[in-house]
Structure formats: C-alpha cells, structure tokens
Amino acid sequence: MSADVASSHSEEAVYVYQAPVRLWHWANAGSILVLAITGYFIGSPPPAVGGEASASFLFGWIRYLHFAAAYILIIGFVFRVYWAFVGNTHARQIFLPPVWRGSFWKELFHELTWYAMIAKEPLKYSGHNPLATLTMHVMFVWGIVFMICTGLALYGEGAGMGSWQYDLFSSWIIPLFGQSQDVHSWHHLGMWLIVCFAIVHIYAAVREDIMSRQSIMSSMFSGWRTFRDGRPADDGH
Amino acid sequence: MTETFYEVMRRQGITRRSFLKFCSLTAASLGLGPTFAPQIAHAMETKPRIPVLWLHGLECTCCSESFIRSAHPLAKDVILSMISLDYDDTIMAAAGQQAEAIIEETIEKYDGNYILACEGNPPLNQEGMSCIIGGRPYLEQLKHAADHCKAIISWGSCASWGCVQAARPNPTQATPIHKVPGLAPKPIIKVPGCPPIAEVMTAVITYILTFERFPELDRQGRPKMFYSQRIHDKCYRRPHFDAGQFVEHFDDEGARKGYCLYKVGCKGPTTYNACSTVRWTGGLSFPIQSGHGCFGCSEDGFWDKGSFYDRLTDIHGFGIEADADKIGGTAAAVVGVAAAAHAGVSAIKRARQKGGEN
Numbered sequence: 085m086s087a088d089v090a091s092s093h094s095e096e097a098v099y100v101y102q103a104p105v106r107l108w109h110w111a112n113a114g115s116i117l118v119l120a121i122t123g124y125f126i127g128s129p130p131p132a133v134g135g136e137a138s139a140s141f142l143f144g145w146i147r148y149l150h151f152a153a154a155y156i157l158i159i160g161f162v163f164r165v166y167w168a169f170v171g172n173t174h175a176r177q178i179f180l181p182p183v184w185r186g187s188f189w190k191e192l193f194h195e196l197t198w199y200a201m202i203a204k205e206p207l208k209y210s211g212h213n214p215l216a217t218l219t220m221h222v223m224f225v226w227g228i229v230f231m232i233c234t235g236l237a238l239y240g241e242g243a244g245m246g247s248w249q250y251d252l253f254s255s256w257i258i259p260l261f262g263q264s265q266d267v268h269s270w271h272h273l274g275m276w277l278i279v280c281f282a283i284v285h286i287y288a289a290v291r292e293d294i295m296s297r298q299s300i301m302s303s304m305f306s307g308w309r310t311f312r313d314g315r316p317a318d319d320g321h
Numbered sequence: 322m323t324e325t326f327y328e329v330m331r332r333q334g335i336t337r338r339s340f341l342k343f344c345s346l347t348a349a350s351l352g353l354g355p356t357f358a359p360q361i362a363h364a365m366e367t368k369p370r371i372p373v374l375w376l377h378g379l380e381c382t383c384c385s386e387s388f389i390r391s392a393h394p395l396a397k398d399v400i401l402s403m404i405s406l407d408y409d410d411t412i413m414a415a416a417g418q419q420a421e422a423i424i425e426e427t428i429e430k431y432d433g434n435y436i437l438a439c440e441g442n443p444p445l446n447q448e449g450m451s452c453i454i455g456g457r458p459y460l461e462q463l464k465h466a467a468d469h470c471k472a473i474i475s476w477g478s479c480a481s482w483g484c485v486q487a488a489r490p491n492p493t494q495a496t497p498i499h500k501v502p503g504l505a506p507k508p509i510i511k512v513p514g515c516p517p518i519a520e521v522m523t524a525v526i527t528y529i530l531t532f533e534r535f536p537e538l539d540r541q542g543r544p545k546m547f548y549s550q551r552i553h554d555k556c557y558r559r560p561h562f563d564a565g566q567f568v569e570h571f572d573d574e575g576a577r578k579g580y581c582l583y584k585v586g587c588k589g590p591t592t593y594n595a596c597s598t599v600r601w602t603g604g605l606s607f608p609i610q611s612g613h614g615c616f617g618c619s620e621d622g623f624w625d626k627g628s629f630y631d632r633l634t635d636i637h638g639f640g641i642e643a644d645a646d647k648i649g650g651t652a653a654a655v656v657g658v659a660a661a662a663h664a665g666v667s668a669i670k671r672a673r674q675k676g677g678e679n
Contacts, residue, residue, distance in 0.1 A: 127632065127646065129584055132567040132575050142565030199663070201670055241590075245539075245549045255540050263620045264551070264591035269634040269645045276649020280656045287660040291667055 098210040098317075100174045100309045108164050109304055115157040116278060122150040123275050127268075151239065158232055174211045178220040188214050191318065207318040208297045210309045216288065223281040227274060233257060234271040238264075326365040326530070340365075350524045350599070351536070352546045364531040371530055372435040374427055374466055375409035378459045379452050379486045379495050380441025384477040385411050387516035390602070391523040407435070410454075421455040424462070428469045436529065437470035439463065439480040443501060444493035451493040464504060472535070473498060473509045476522065478618060481513035481543075488624035499542065510535050511542045513594075515618035520599050521547045543593070552589035552615050555597040558582065576612060586630035587614030594619040 101109070125146050133140050168176040182188045192214035197203040199215070207213065212220065233253060240247055240254030241264060261267045293300040298317075299310045311317070324332075330340055344365065345358040375385075389412070406413075407427040410420060427435055441459075444451040449458030467473060475498045478484040486495035499509050512525055525544055528536045536544040553559065561567070561581040568575040568582050583590070589597070592615050596607040608615055616629040627635030633644035 129565065129567055132569060132580060132584075133565045137560040137564040137566055140564045140566075144563035144565075146565075147563075201666060241551060242554070244554070245545065259541055262622060263617075264593075265588065265617065265620065265626050265632075265634050268591060268632075269636065272633065272645035273636075273649055276645070276653055279649070279653045283653065283656045283660055287664065291664065295667060295671060 097308045097310045099307055100172075100210055100303060101307045102167075102171055102175065103307065104163070104167050105171065105175055106304060106307055108160050108167070111160050112157060112164075115153040115160070116282065118149055118153040119157065120275055120279060122146050122153070123272075126150060127272055154232075154235055154239070157228070158236075161228055161232065177211050177217055178225055181214070181217045181221045183218075192218065206292075206296050208311065208313075208315065209319045210298070210317045211319055219281070219284065223277060224285075227277050227281060231271065231274045231278065234261075234267050234274065237267055238271060324370065325368060326370055327362075329370065330365075347524060347527050350520055351528055361527070361531050368530065368533075370405040372405045372407050372427055372431045373438055373526075374407060374424060374435055374470070375438040375440065376459070376463060376466060377410055377454070378439065378441030378443050378463065378479070379493070380477070380479045382411055382440070383516035384440045384479075384522070385409070387519045388476075388522050389519075391519035424466065428466065432469050434471050435469075436472055436474060437466050437507070438474045438476055439498050440476040441479045442483060442487070442495050442497050444486070444495045445501075446492070446494040451495075460501070463498075463501065467505045467507055470505075470507055472529075473507050474525070474529075475499065475509055475511045475513075475542075477517055478513045478515045478623070481511035482621040482623075484515060485624050488622075508535060509542055510538060510544060513543065513548075513619040513621075515623075517619070518547075518595060518599050518601060521595055547595040547599070548593045548619070550593065550595075550598075552592045552594055552597045552609070556589055556609060557597065558609060571612075579612075582609060582612075582614035583632070585614055586616075586628060586632055588617030588620070588623070588629075588632075589615040592617040592620050 129143060129146075133142050165179070168179045191207060194203060194207060195213050195215035198206040211217075234257060236249050237253040237257035240249030240251075241258075243249045245251075258264055258267055261270060289300050289304075292298075293302075297312045299308075303309045327340065331337075341358070341362060344362040345355065348355065348357040348361055351357075377385075408420070408423045410416075413420060413423075415423065441452075443449055443458070443460040443463050445460065449460030452459040454462050475481045479486065479495075480498045483491070483495055483497045486493065487497070498504070499511070510525065510529075512522060514521070521544075524547070525536065528544075536546055539545050539548060553562075556562075558579060558581045561579070562583055566575060566578075566580040567584040568580045569584055570576065571585060581587070587609065589609060596615065597609065600607045600610070614630070617623040617626070620626075625635075627633065627644065631644070633646055635644055636648060
C-alpha cells in the first residue's frame with residue numbers, strides 16, 4: 085500500500101498465467117459446462133423419444149458425453165496439480181491460500197469492504213486477491229475434488245467390482261455416504277455448488293475487469309496482467 | 322449323531338435323481354461351475370445338518386414367507402430338512418414353554434456350533450421393552466443366543482439395516498444386528514431385502530453348509546454373488562434407458578410399451594440386489610417387470626430417502642423437506658440475483674464517480 089510512486093518498481097505488465105494454466109482453464113471450463121448440462125439431464129431426463137429402442141441412443145449419448153467430459157476434467161485437474169509444483173508461483177496460489185498470515189485476512193477484509201462498496205478502491209494484485217484465492221480454494225479446488233471422488237464412485241458402480249474405479253472409490257465412498265442414492269444426491273448438490281461458483285467467478289471477473297486496477301479477462305487469454313496505474317502491486321510481484 | 326442332509330431327503334421320499342438336480346441347480350445359482358455340483362452332493366451326503374436357531378425380533382415375517390417359497394433349491398420340505406431348524410416360532414409345531422425350552426436346549430447341546438439366523442431387529446429404548454419374546458426382551462434373547470453361536474445371518478433389511486421400524490424418527494430405537502451394543506463379535510452375513518429373494522436365502526444357507534464358511538462378502542457384509550450388481554445393470558428394460566425412452570406417468574403410452582421406469586422414480590440404478598437376474602416367485606417376475614419401479618428395499622435406510630416415485634433423496638435439516646435440485650436451484654438463483662443486484666449497484670456507483678470526475 086506504499087504510496088512511494090518514485091520507487092524503481094515500474095512494471096506495466098506481468099506474465100502471470102503460463103500457457104498450460106490458460107489451456108487448462110479453458111478446457112476445464114468447457115468440460116464443466118458439458119458436465120453440468122449432461123449431469124442435469126441425467127438427473128432429470130428429457131422427454132421420452134419414440135420408436136424402437138434400437139433406433140436411438142439418446143440417453144446413452146448424454147451419459148457418454150458426461151463420462152468423456154469427466155475424464156477430460158480429471159486428467160486436466162491431475163495435470164493442474166502437477167503444474168502447481170513445477171509452474172510459477174502463481175500456479176500454486178489457489179492450492180495454498182496463505183491462511184496462516186495475518187495480512188491475508190486483513191487484505192481479505194479490505195476486499196470485502198470493496199465489494200460492499202465501502203472501500204474507495206481495491207488493492208492491486210498481479211495474482212489473485214485474497215478473497216478470490218480463498219473462494220477458488222474452497223469452492224473450486226475442494227468442490228472439484230469432491231465431484232471427482234463421488235463421480236468416480238458412481239462410475240465404478242457401472243464399471244463393476246474389480247474395476248479400479250470401484251476398488252479405489254466406490255468400495256469406500258458409497259458406504260461412507262450410506263448408500264448409492266445418497267452419493268447421487270450429494271453429487272447433484274456438488275453440481276449446484278460448482279454452478280454457484282461459476283456465477284460468482286464470472287461476475288467477479290467481469291466486474292474486476294471493469295472496476296479494479298488490473299486486467300482480468302484478457303489475462304486468461306494472453307497470460308499477461310496489465311495495470312491501470314503505476315503504483316506497485318500489493319502482493320509484491 | 323445327527324442325520325446328514327441326504328439321509329433326511331431320502332427319508333422324505335426325494336429320489337437321488339431329484340437330489341442331484343437340486344445340487345446342480347444350487348451350484349448354478351451360487352455362480353459356481355458345474356464341477357461344484359458333485360462337491361455339494363458330497364457335502365450333503367456326508368455332513369451332519371447344522372443346527373439353526375431362527376429368532377424373530379421386530380419384523381413382519383416377510384423373510385420367512387419368502388424363504389418357504391424357495392423354488393430352486395427344490396421345495397420348502399427339502400430346505401427345511403437340510404438345516405436342522407431347531408427353533409423358528411413361526412413355523413414350528415411346538416408353542417409356549419415347550420418352544421422356548423428348545424432354545425436353551427440347542428444352545429447347550431451345540432454350544433459354539435449353531436447358526437443364529439436373525440429375522441428382525443431389537444429395539445434398544447426402554448431396555449428393549451418394545452419387543453418381548455416369552456416374557457423377556459428380545460434384546461436379551463438375541464445377546465444370549467449370539468454369545469454361543471458360530472455365526473449370524475442377518476435376514477432381510479430389518480436385521481441388516483433397520484428397515485421400517487428404524488425409519489425416522491425411530492421411537493423404539495430399533496437397531497440392526499451388527500450395531501447392537503454388547504453383541505458378541507461373531508461373523509455376520511447380511512442378506513438384505515424386504516424380503517430377500519427366496520432363492521438367495523436358500524443359496525446362502527446351502528453355501529454355508531457346503532463349504533462351512535461364508536460366501537465372499539463385500540465391504541458391507543453382503544454376499545457378493547447376489548449383491549455385487551445393481552438391479553439396473555441387468556434390467557431387461559435397460560435398452561429403453563439407453564435409448565432415452567421413459568415412462569412419464571403410469572398411465573401413458575410409454576408405460577404400456579414397457580419403457581424404462583427411471584423418471585417415475587425407479588431405484589434400480591442405486592439398488593444392489595439380484596431381482597433382475599434371479600427374479601421372484603420361481604423366476605416368474607419382479608417389480609420392474611410388473612410395471613412398477615424398484616424402490617430399493619435392500620438398501621440402507623430406504624424408507625428415509627423421500628418418495629418412492631422420485632429419484633432424488635429428501636435432504637432434511639432445511640426446515641422443509643427439499644431435494645438436491647430444489648436446494649441447489651434456489652442457491653444458484655439467489656447467487657445469480659445477488660450478482661445481478663451487485664452489478665446494478667456497482668454500475669450506479671461507477672456512473673456517479675465518473676459524473677464527479679467530469
């Protein structure tokens with residue numbers, strides 16, 4: 085928050101999101117979209133189709149798309165975790181919110197006042213602001229881990245005993261929740277959690293892109309964070 | 322010495338030919354290869370009958386009703402002769418003091434060697450006073466019999482999971498056998514279902530007698546040979562599910578054509594049982610075949626999962642009963658409206674600021 089504009093810090097753009105992170109972001113977003121839509125239809129199927137059963141495979145295709153998108157999401161997420169280790173410091177931000185730091189909570193409070201329209205201007209970050217970091221960590225990272233685990237448990241039911249999905253997931257997750265129907269219900273609730281996250285995420289990204297002191301939307305395309313004023317960023321990057 | 326199964330069968334007028342047919346049918350229904358039929362025959366010819374105490378707690382006797390209708394392993398006479406069913410108050414001739422005395426007699430005579438078959442479960446509240454057998458709480462009888470048995474069979478959903486008497490709010494605190502506090506740690510096999518399929522019950526007993534051990538169990542203690550797949554996995558209406566052909570109402574064209582019952586709440590995709598393969602009443606039919614969805618009677622707590630005609634579980638704790646879609650949809654709508662309102666206020670604020678700057 086230093087007002088020392090005369091310092092040697094005079095960057096205008098920072099490379100934040102490395103190419104693999106950006107690629108993952110969009111592949112992930114696409115698969116979540118497909119998963120949410122097909123998932124909703126699996127829970128509440130579209131009106132019945134007529135004709136011979138052998139002539140159509142509508143529900144089969146809906147489920148196939150769901151499973152295919154799920155595997156893309158899972159492989160992407162595993163890669164994303166790997167990239168958190170080998171990528172730049174920004175790549176591990178959403179996995180490790182510095183909750184042990186007092187300043188994290190102080191700045192998070194400031195961000196809340198900014199969203200409550202009390203603070204006049206937000207702090208400036210090249211990475212995520214603390215509120216965004218925490219939301220992504222809790223709602224997205226753990227939300228996706230939950231969906232991957234319950235999803236594989238449900239998939240393992242169809243794959244059957246002896247499949248790795250059954251042995252690694254179904255065999256303990258289904259008794260943990262009680263029974264299969266409970267896992268279905270929680271998987272469903274998880275979808276709505278991700279939908280809520282997506283709404284907040286997209287709204288906040290658009291709003292910050294317009295009203296904050298740094299670029300948001302274009303950064304997830306180009307990787308570069310540009311700034312609207314010359315004062316230094318608050319997260320020291 | 323107790324008679325062998327074979328001797329009993331012959332005494333009852335069953336031919337050797339019928340006996341061998343029974344052995345091969347049993348081998349098939351147990352999922353064993355044809356080479357196991359002679360093994361079963363050998364076991365039946367040489368092994369003494371294992372004494373079974375069949376105790377009834379809080380239950381409706383549907384397990385017994387199902388059991389006596391077993392079609393392949395032959396008929397009820399045979400299966401009742403295979404085991405030495407020393408006590409089963411529903412079907413035994415003796416009554417009153419005479420009947421109750423048999424329990425003690427069996428426990429003394431076969432200490433540590435008999436099978437305890439539990440139909441129903443004990444209520445724990447008021448020291449078990451909600452279920453009295455022969456003047457004593459069933460809870461005491463169960464614990465006493467369990468102390469001296471070799472193994473326990475939990476018949477049906479009552480003994481396995483709790484079933485209707487354990488449904489919310491469960492005023493008597495009816496408790497499934499494996500959760501009864503202070504029960505001797507004996508191996509328990511669960512054969513859930515309300516009731517379990519007759520052939521499944523007899524096959525489980527046959528397996529235990531033949532091999533003198535439990536069949537392979539899953540993590541929840543159910544025999545894998547009958548409970549490793551969902552009704553859905555082997556449902557004859559599955560092609561309609563994959564095609565997207567569903568019954569929307571019980572009186573529509575789809576119902577007449579035998580479409581998939583998924584949208585009218587069939588629990589086949591979440592229920593582990595053998596109904597779609599073994600079927601009921603001697604392989605005649607099963608619920609889905611008769612046009613009604615499965616309601617998941619062999620699953621834990623199936624009474625408390627909301628409507629039998631809805632696929633989403635009711636989630637309690639929100640004041641009103643709601644399912645995942647209602648809760649999630651409401652949450653998403655609230656978040657959406659909040660975001661829109663916030664956007665509106667932000668826009669006004671920004672317009673004012675800009676106005677001030679000009």
